[in-house]
Amino acid sequence: MAxxxxxxxxxxxxxxxxxxxxxxxxxxxxxGGGDDPTDTSGGGxxxxxxxxxSLSIGQAKSGVHFDPIRQMSVPALLVANRMYSSIYTxxxxxxxxxxxxTELPEVSDDGTRWxxxxxxxxxxxxxxxxxxxxxAYSIEQPVVEETQLAADFNMVNSVSVDGQTITIDLxxxxxxxxxxxxxxxVPKSVREETKTDVGWTEGYVGSGPFELVEFxxxxxxxxxxxxxxxxxxxxxxxxxxxxxxxxTTRLTSFQNDEVGVIQDIPPKLWGTIEGMNDATIFxxxxxxxxxxxxxxxxxxTTDPEVRRAVDLAFSMDDAVSNFVEPAGVRVNSPIPAAxxxxxxxxxxxxxxxxxxxxxxxxxxxxxxxxEIPADWEMNIIVPPDNKREQIGVTIGNGLNxxxxxxxxxxxxxxxxxxxxxxxxxxxYHMYVLGWSGxxxxxxxxxxxxxxxxxxxxxxxxxxxxxxxxxxxxxxxxSDREERKxxxxxxxxxxxxxxxxxxxxxxKNTWAVKxxxxxxxxxxxxxxxxxxxxxxxxxxxQ
Amino acid sequence: xxxxxxxxxxQSIPVLLGIATITFLLINAIPGDPIxxxxxxxxxxxxxxxxxxxxxLDEPIHIRYVTYxxxxxxxxxxxxxxxxxxxxxxxxxxxxxxxxxxxxxxTFAIATAVPMGVISAQKRNELPDHVSRIxxxxxxxxxSFWIGLMLIIIFSYxxxxxPATNLIMPWADPSTVxxxxxxxxxxxxxxxxxxxxxxxxxxxxxxxxxxxxxxxxLEVLQQEYVQLARAYGVRERTILRKHAFRNAQLPVITIxxxxxxxxxxxxxxxxxxxxxxxxxxxxxxxxxxxxxPLIMGTTLFFGVMFVIGVIVTDLSYAYIDPRVxxxxxx
Numbered sequence: 001m002a003x004x005x006x007x008x009x010x011x012x013x014x015x016x017x018x019x020x021x022x023x024x025x026x027x028x029x030x031x032g033g034g035d036d037p038t039d040t041s042g043g044g045x046x047x048x049x050x051x052x053x054s055l056s057i058g059q060a061k062s063g064v065h066f067d068p069i070r071q072m073s074v075p076a077l078l079v080a081n082r083m084y085s086s087i088y089t090x091x092x093x094x095x096x097x098x099x100x101x102t103e104l105p106e107v108s109d110d111g112t113r114w115x116x117x118x119x120x121x122x123x124x125x126x127x128x129x130x131x132x133x134x135x136a137y138s139i140e141q142p143v144v145e146e147t148q149l150a151a152d153f154n155m156v157n158s159v160s161v162d163g164q165t166i167t168i169d170l171x172x173x174x175x176x177x178x179x180x181x182x183x184x185x186v187p188k189s190v191r192e193e194t195k196t197d198v199g200w201t202e203g204y205v206g207s208g209p210f211e212l213v214e215f216x217x218x219x220x221x222x223x224x225x226x227x228x229x230x231x232x233x234x235x236x237x238x239x240x241x242x243x244x245x246x247x248t249t250r251l252t253s254f255q256n257d258e259v260g261v262i263q264d265i266p267p268k269l270w271g272t273i274e275g276m277n278d279a280t281i282f283x284x285x286x287x288x289x290x291x292x293x294x295x296x297x298x299x300x301t302t303d304p305e306v307r308r309a310v311d312l313a314f315s316m317d318d319a320v321s322n323f324v325e326p327a328g329v330r331v332n333s334p335i336p337a338a339x340x341x342x343x344x345x346x347x348x349x350x351x352x353x354x355x356x357x358x359x360x361x362x363x364x365x366x367x368x369x370x371e372i373p374a375d376w377e378m379n380i381i382v383p384p385d386n387k388r389e390q391i392g393v394t395i396g397n398g399l400n401x402x403x404x405x406x407x408x409x410x411x412x413x414x415x416x417x418x419x420x421x422x423x424x425x426x427x428y429h430m431y432v433l434g435w436s437g438x439x440x441x442x443x444x445x446x447x448x449x450x451x452x453x454x455x456x457x458x459x460x461x462x463x464x465x466x467x468x469x470x471x472x473x474x475x476x477x478s479d480r481e482e483r484k485x486x487x488x489x490x491x492x493x494x495x496x497x498x499x500x501x502x503x504x505x506x507k508n509t510w511a512v513k514x515x516x517x518x519x520x521x522x523x524x525x526x527x528x529x530x531x532x533x534x535x536x537x538x539x540x541q
Numbered sequence: 542x543x544x545x546x547x548x549x550x551x552q553s554i555p556v557l558l559g560i561a562t563i564t565f566l567l568i569n570a571i572p573g574d575p576i577x578x579x580x581x582x583x584x585x586x587x588x589x590x591x592x593x594x595x596x597x598l599d600e601p602i603h604i605r606y607v608t609y610x611x612x613x614x615x616x617x618x619x620x621x622x623x624x625x626x627x628x629x630x631x632x633x634x635x636x637x638x639x640x641x642x643x644x645x646x647x648t649f650a651i652a653t654a655v656p657m658g659v660i661s662a663q664k665r666n667e668l669p670d671h672v673s674r675i676x677x678x679x680x681x682x683x684x685s686f687w688i689g690l691m692l693i694i695i696f697s698y699x700x701x702x703x704p705a706t707n708l709i710m711p712w713a714d715p716s717t718v719x720x721x722x723x724x725x726x727x728x729x730x731x732x733x734x735x736x737x738x739x740x741x742x743x744x745x746x747x748x749x750x751x752x753x754x755x756x757x758x759l760e761v762l763q764q765e766y767v768q769l770a771r772a773y774g775v776r777e778r779t780i781l782r783k784h785a786f787r788n789a790q791l792p793v794i795t796i797x798x799x800x801x802x803x804x805x806x807x808x809x810x811x812x813x814x815x816x817x818x819x820x821x822x823x824x825x826x827x828x829x830x831x832x833x834p835l836i837m838g839t840t841l842f843f844g845v846m847f848v849i850g851v852i853v854t855d856l857s858y859a860y861i862d863p864r865v866x867x868x869x870x871x
Contacts, residue, residue, distance in 0.1 A: 064624055071580070146591050148580045198625035214717075217624070218818035218826075219707070244706055244816045248690055252698045252705040253816075414573025414831040 053540035054238035055516060057529060058250050058259035062218045062243035067200035068184035069141045069191070071148035077526035078263070079221045079241050084184035084206035085122060085231070087135060090527055092520075092535050094287070094342060094439035096178055099231075100130055100185050100207070102164075111173030111478030114181075117164045122230045124187045125211045132161040137188040139168065147199070152180040173476045175483065179438030209234045209532045218243060234532040235518075235539030254279070260516050260540065261529060265509040267327045273511045282510045282521040285329055287336045288436035289444055290388065292380075292395060292501040297461035299425030300371045301378075307498035308355065309365035310378070310430070314398025315357040316391075320504045323390035328504040333491050334448055335441045336505050338523045343441065343484055345491070353495040354502070363402040377405035381428045383416045388432045391503055395430065420459040431459060432503075439524065441487050442475045449494055450475075462499040515541045542859055546852065553848040560844040561837065565609065568836050569602050575622045575831040596622055598833075609837065618841075619834030623826060628838035631823060636842075638708055639808055639819035645735050646743035646804060651797065654747045658754025658793075662762060663781065673751060680748025685807045689741035689814035696737060706816035709734050742811045746800045753796045757789040764788075790861050798854030805843050 063076025072080055088096040088104075098104060101116040108114075122130040136159045142149035143156065155177070157169045170177065187205050194203040204212050209231060210223035221241040225234045242259055244250040247266045254262045255276065265273060265281065273281055294301040294310070301307055320330045331337055332351035340347050366372050378399055382392040389410050396406030411419060420431040435457075437443035447457040451468045454461045467490055474486035494500055508525045517539045522528050531538045576593045593599050597608065612619060618628035661673035697705035711731040715721045721730055761767065762785055770780050809821035820839065827835035 146588060148588065148592075150588060198620070201625065216818070218822060242706070242816075246814055246816060249693060249705050249814060249816050252693050255698055256701055256705065258704065258706065412573055412831070413829070414575060414578050415571070417577040418572060418574050 052237040053235065054240070055236055055261065055538070055540055056240045056242055056259040058242050058244045058253055058262040060243070060247075060250070060264040061245055063221065064217060065199065065201055066204050066212070066215070067191075067195075068138065068186050069145060069147055069149065070199045074526045075243065078529065079212075079215075079223070080184065080206075081527065082208055082210040082223055082239065082531055083204060083212055084186070084208045085130070086182050086184045087116075087138075088178070088181045089533075090182070090439075090522065090524055092522075092533075094338065094523065096182070097534060100135060101181075105178070105181065107478060109478075111175075111476070112170045113167065114170070114177065115165060115167040118166060120164060122207055123228065124190070124205050124207045125226050125228075126187070126190065126205050127228075128187055128189070130185060130187075130207050132164055132166050134188050135166055135185055136161055137191075138183055138185045145199070149183075152183075173478050175442045175475055175477065176438055176440045179440060179443075182438075210239060232532055232534075232537065235537045236531060239531065254511055254513070257513065260513045261519070262511045263509075263528075265327065265511055267323075267325070270326050278514045280512050280514065282512060282519065283326070283507045284521045284523050285337050286436065286506050286508045286525050287338055287439050287523055288434055288505050288525075289331060289334055289336050289448075290328075290391075290432070290434035290503045290505065291334065292391060292430055292432050292503060293458070293460045294462075294499065295423060295425055295429050295431075295460060296463075296499060297423030297425075299429055300369070300376070301425070301429045303369070303371070304497050305365055306369060306372065309362040309369075309402070310395065310399065311355045311498055311501055312358045312362035312365070313402045314395050316354070316394075316501060316503055318357075319391050319394035323394070324387050324504045324506075326507075327509065328387070328506040331502050331505045333502055334444050334494060334500060335487070335491065336439075336444070339439050339441055339444075342439065343487075345441075345484070345488065350491055350495055353492060357398070359398065359401045362398070366402060366404060372404075375405070377407050378429045379425065379427065380406055380408045380430045380432070381416060381419060382408060382410050382432045384410060384412055387504075388434070392430075392432045421455050423455065423459060423461045428459070434506075436525070441483070442471075445471050445487060445490060446475050449490070449499065460499055462497065464493060464497070467493045517541060542856065546856060549852045549855065553852070556848060557841065557844055561610070561613070561841055562606075564837055564840045565606055568831070568833055569605075571831070573831050575833060578830050579622060596620075613841075618838040621827075621832055621835040621838075623830040623832040623835065628834050631835065632820070632838060632842055635818060635820045635823045637710065638817060639812070639821065641710065641735070642708065642738055642742060642808060642811065642817065642819060643801075643804055645739040646746060647797070647800075649739050649743035650746035650750055650800075653743075654750035655754055655793070658751045659758055659781065659786065661751070661755040662758035663777075665759065670755075673755065677748040677752045677755075680744045681752070683744070684810075685741050685745060686810040686814050688744055689737065689811060692737045692741060693814070703737055704734050705737075707734060708738065708815070708817045708819070738811050738815045738817060741814065742804060742807050745807060746797075746804060749800060749803075750793060750796055754789070754793050757792045758785060761785045761789040787861065791858060794854055794857045794861060798850050798857075801850035802847055805846060 059075055059078055061073070061075040063073055063079055066072065066076055066080040066083060068080065068084060085099050087100050089099045091097045096104065100118055100122055102119045103116065105114045105116040118130065118132045118135050120129070124130060139153055139156060139159055143153050155171050155174045157171045160167045185207060186200070190203065190205045191200050194200065207230070209226060209229045211226045213222040213224050215221045223239045225237045244253055244259075247269055250262050251269050251272060253259050270281070273279055294307045296302050301310070317330060320328070329337070332354060333340060333345070333347055335343070335345060337347070366376070378396070380392045380396055382389045389408070392408045396408045399406045419427045420433065435444060435448055437447070447453050449458065449462070449467060450471050451463055470486045470490040474483040474490070477483050477486070508521055508523065508528060510519070510521055510529065512519045518536045519538055520530055520536045522530055529538070530536055576589050576596070576598065580589060580592065590599070597605060600608070609619065620626065621628050621631055624631055657673045657676070661670045664670050693705045696703045709718055709727065709731040711728050713727050713731070715723055715727050718727050718730055721727045767780055767785055770784055808819060809824055811817070812819045812821035813825065820842070823835070824839045826832070827839055
C-alpha cells in the first residue's frame, strides 16, 4: 500500500533494464540535499493533498494488541490512537481539548470531583452511539480488571452517569488526573462480548477516523478511513503501519518509497536523511527525562560529597554531545524541557547548580573520604540501550581519570528492572534510567523522588522529609501557582543533593517524504503520527 | 529401514525431554522477571504479583516444571506472556515463513555448492579451483548480517532493484499483495522478496557444502577403482558422473544435515535484517521479553527440527549408498 505517485518503481525498473537505470538512480540518490531539511518546529507541506491517498508508515517496533483497557505499548498506540477517540486529547501543545467530551472538565475546588458532558453525535465504527456508559466503562475497567493501566485510575472512588453528564469522584485530589482523561473510549457491549481471559485481542471497534482492516503482528496494521466518521474527515483513505526494527532497513525502505514516513532516526543515520533531497526530518524534544541516579540507601554513595565527586569526575555535557545528539538534547532538571517551559520554571538557575568537570577536585574528595578505599570500584548498571550505556561508560571513565575504578554492567531489561530497586550496593552504586509520562511535573517528581516510590519506581531510596512534603503537597493541590512554588523548592534539593544527575531528553523524530502534506510532530510521542487533529490533516500529493 | 526410523524417533524423545529440562532450568536461573518487563517500571508491586500469579509464575520451580511437562504431553505449549496467545498459535503463524526461507536457502546452497565443488576438484589448482576456494573462504568467514546489509545497501538502497523488507508467500492472495493482480504477479513478487534473504542465509551453507564436496571428490578421485577406470580408458566425464560423484555424496549429506542448525541460527539474523516475520524474530522477541513459555516452545521446536534433520540425514545414507542397510544392522 505505497502511495500512488512513485516516480520510479521496482517493477518498472526491472522491466526497463536494471543496469542502465541503476546508474541514474545511484547518481540521484547520492545527490545533495536541500538547504535545511531539518524541521525543528513541526509544520508540513502546504501543497494540496490528493484526496483519498494512501500512506505507509515505518515504525520501529510492532504493537501486540489494541485494547485500551490494558496498557498498550507505544508502538501499539501509534496505530490505536487513529482507531479510537479519547475523552480528551492534546491540542497543538500539551493543553487538553475535548474529543468525546463536549468541553473541558469542571473540577471542584478541592480537586476531587470532575465532571463533563459526553457529546451526542459521536458513533462507534459499528454504528452504535458512544454513550456515557461506554465512557464510564473505559475509566472503571482498568481497575476492575486490574490491568497495567489501573495505576492511572485507582484513585477514582466512583463514576456516576446522569443523562449525558459524567461525574467522577476521586479519593484524593490528583493533579495528573486530567491526563488520565486522555483515555481511549471502547464500546462496552462489544468488548464485553468479544474479550478473552487476557483482554480484548480482536474485533476492535473504535470511534476514531480510521478503522482497522487487518493486523498481523510484526508485519503490518492496515487502516482505512471510516466513511461515517463523526468528526473531521481524514484526507487519507488508507494507512499502513509497517514495523521495521532494523534501522538501516527502515531507512532503505524510506529511501525506496516503500514507506513515506519513518519513526525514530538513530544518530548515525541522521546525516543520510539530511542528505536526501526529497525528505524532511521532524524533530521535537519529547516529554522524557534520562538520568544517572545514585544508591542513597547503602554504601559510599549515601554521602552527598561522594555523589558530588562523581559528578565532578566527568562532563555530562560532553557525554550527551558525543553519544546522544542529535537524537536527544541535554537537560538540567528532572522536569522535561517542554513541561518546564510551559510552567516557566527557572531552568537556567537549576542548570547552574550542576558541576563542571573537575577531576582534581573529584579525586581530592574521594581520596580524603574515609569510606572509600584506594581500589574502590563503583558499580554502575545500565539497561540494554546504547545511549544509556555510553552515559554509564563516560561516568566510569571519569572515575578512572580520578584514580578509581568503575564496573559498568549492561543488563537485560528483566534483570535490570529487578536489580535497580534493591538498594544494595553490591548490585549498584549508580544506575542510568529514564522516565516518560504525561506533561505534568508531578508525574516526574512523584514517581522519581517521593519516598512512597522507593523500591517501586526509584532505586535511590533518598529520604528527605522536606522534599517529600513539597512533592506530596504539590501532587494533591489543584492550584497551579501553589504547585509551581512547591516544585521550585523541591527541584533544587534534588539537584544540590545529587540524588539524580540529569542527562538528556530524547527527541521525537520522524522522517517524512515531501509528497506527504501537513505532517506535524507532537511532543508527546505516542500521540504521533497525528493524521487528523484540530489543526492538521495529513494527505499525499 | 522403517523399523530403524521408528526406533530413532522413539530415541529422540529423551533427547527432547533433555532439551526441555535444560532450557527450563536455564531460563529460570537467569535473573529477571518477565512480568516486570511486560508491565514496565511504572506498575505497582501488587499488580505485578497479581499478574505473576495469573501466569503461574508464583509457584515453586518444580511445580511449574511438572505442570509444564504435563501440559506439553497433552499438546499444550502454554500461553505466551508477551503476546497473550497460545505458543503453538504463534509458532504456526511464523513457521511457514521460516520454512520457505530455509528451503530456498538450502536450494540455493546445494545448487551452487555441488557443481562448484565438483569443478573445483576436477580442475584442482587451476583457476576455477582458486576462485571456488576463495569464495568458500569468504563465505564461511563473513557474518550473514553483514552480507545482508551489504545486499540491501547495494540492491535496495543504491540500485533499487530488490525490496529490502518482508517476505511474500508465493501462494498469497493477490488482493493482499501490493501491485499484484494475479497468481503470477504474486509469484514474481515473492521471488523478488526472496532473493536477498536467500543469498544471505545460504552463503554460509553454500561455502561449507562446497568445501566438503571438493575434498570428498578429491578423495574419491584418488581411489584405486577410479585409477583403474582411467587405466581402462573410461572417459573422465563418465568417471565423474557414474563412479565418483555418487560415492562422494555421503560427507556432503552429513554436512547438509548439520547445516540445519547453522541455518536456524542464521535465520534469526536474516529475519531481523530483512524484517521478515518468522521464527527467528519470534525467538528474539521471546528472549528480549523473557517470555518463558515462548522460549520453551521455540527452543523445543528448533530441537525437533534438528532431530528430524539428523534422522533424515541418516536415512539418506541408505538411499545414496546401497551398502548401508539399517535393518540388517538392527
